[in-house]
Amino acid sequence: RPSRFEGIEPTIFSQMSALAVRSGAVNLGQGFPDVDGPASVLEAAASALRQGANQYAPGIGVPALRAAVAEHQRRHYGLEIDPDTQVCVTTGATEGVAAALLGLLEPGDEVVVVEPYYDSYPAMLQVAGAVRRPVTLRAPDFRLDPDEVRAAVTPRTKAILLNSPHNPSGTVLTREELEGVAAVAIERDLIVVTDEVYEHLTFDEHLHMPIATLPGMFERTLTLSSLGKSYSLTGWKVGWATGPVDLVAQVLDAKQWLTFTSGSPLQPAAAVALSEEPDWPASLAADLRIRRDLLCSGLAEAGLPARTPEGTCFATTDIAHLGWRDGLEFCLALPERAGVVAVPLQGFYDSDAGRHLVRWAFCKTPEVIRDGLDRLRTAD
Ligand code: PMP
Ligand code: GLN
Numbered sequence: 001r002p003s004r005f006e007g008i009e010p011t012i013f014s015q016m017s018a019l020a021v022r023s024g025a026v027n028l029g030q031g032f033p034d035v036d037g038p039a040s041v042l043e044a045a046a047s048a049l050r051q052g053a054n055q056y057a058p059g060i061g062v063p064a065l066r067a068a069v070a071e072h073q074r075r076h077y078g079l080e081i082d083p084d085t086q087v088c089v090t091t092g093a094t095e096g097v098a099a100a101l102l103g104l105l106e107p108g109d110e111v112v113v114v115e116p117y118y119d120s121y122p123a124m125l126q127v128a129g130a131v132r133r134p135v136t137l138r139a140p141d142f143r144l145d146p147d148e149v150r151a152a153v154t155p156r157t158k159a160i161l162l163n164s165p166h167n168p169s170g171t172v173l174t175r176e177e178l179e180g181v182a183a184v185a186i187e188r189d190l191i192v193v194t195d196e197v198y199e200h201l202t203f204d205e206h207l208h209m210p211i212a213t214l215p216g217m218f219e220r221t222l223t224l225s226s227l228g229k230s231y232s233l234t235g236w237k238v239g240w241a242t243g244p245v246d247l248v249a250q251v252l253d254a255k256q257w258l259t260f261t262s263g264s265p266l267q268p269a270a271a272v273a274l275s276e277e278p279d280w281p282a283s284l285a286a287d288l289r290i291r292r293d294l295l296c297s298g299l300a301e302a303g304l305p306a307r308t309p310e311g312t313c314f315a316t317t318d319i320a321h322l323g324w325r326d327g328l329e330f331c332l333a334l335p336e337r338a339g340v341v342a343v344p345l346q347g348f349y350d351s352d353a354g355r356h357l358v359r360w361a362f363c364k365t366p367e368v369i370r371d372g373l374d375r376l377r378t379a380d
Pocket of ligand 2: 011013014029030032
């Protein structure tokens, strides 16, 4: 294995989904929905295929999707962005993360990253030759302390890598937390790369606020998002990066060597999702809130109480008091004990703070969630 991947474990999501398939367990691990997104959008993709959108798209993305992304940012957040120079379509936010880090960082640059982090961040930081400086969200409340962000910055720091709504904790960063991060970024002249793939999946009074909307932040912020979570189309891998012209150009610079362009027929269909089904994500979030409550109350009854998430489609249980040494051990034994798969979080932390944390996904049908809960309640 080349040294650029040294110490990086195979992604836990594939490991745990393979375990679910092998063992026949209910998969409450990997975050993919078991019902597809809007029929009109599926139809738009089929029709784009039939109408011949089958050759290379422009590297920056098809005009209709870039226009729809710009309109989305305007409608939801009041951000005016130029679809021709301030949007770059990516193959999911995963490519967005890779292209951003490879396009922006020099080897040796330091990046302050909130842990638990999505597992592609440390892998791609390492590939980029960058050094991660984690700031920890801790159970039980998983809040971000901007003073810890400030303390993690050194003269070598180039960027802060944020994710809100946050996978896996379910935290939605508040205006105060974001203002604290923004103050550090401005004071220390840092770029902010922010992964907002769960932007529409928030519950109750919690609302997503893009850090790019804060004063002085647009010009230093690269925002990443995608269609997958908002429209229950995780397999499509259509995403986008938005931000100031210079940062988006750096993403495109890297993207041209990663994938050159993203898939042609899905881009016009993604444009249809954003422009013709603008309310679909909100109804998904309303529905997910009910499933969140179903999962959290069932977990509590099963002796596995989880913190009520403010956003995303994940809830986290601290199993420290249950006599298990760590979450991985717990999750590896769970299919046999209960016929359920969950995701251990220690791989998402550099520190020990995630050792006893286990994540459950609730982007599953109520029947699947109930089945999983019944199994957990009757587990030995
Ligand atoms: N970032 C986070 C925080 C995620 O949870 C995911 C999974 N949806 C991604 C990025 C990857 O998104 P995509 O499937 O669009 O590449
Ligand atoms: N983002 C999803 C999760 O956190 C799945 C993505 C993946 O499997 N890489 O479960």
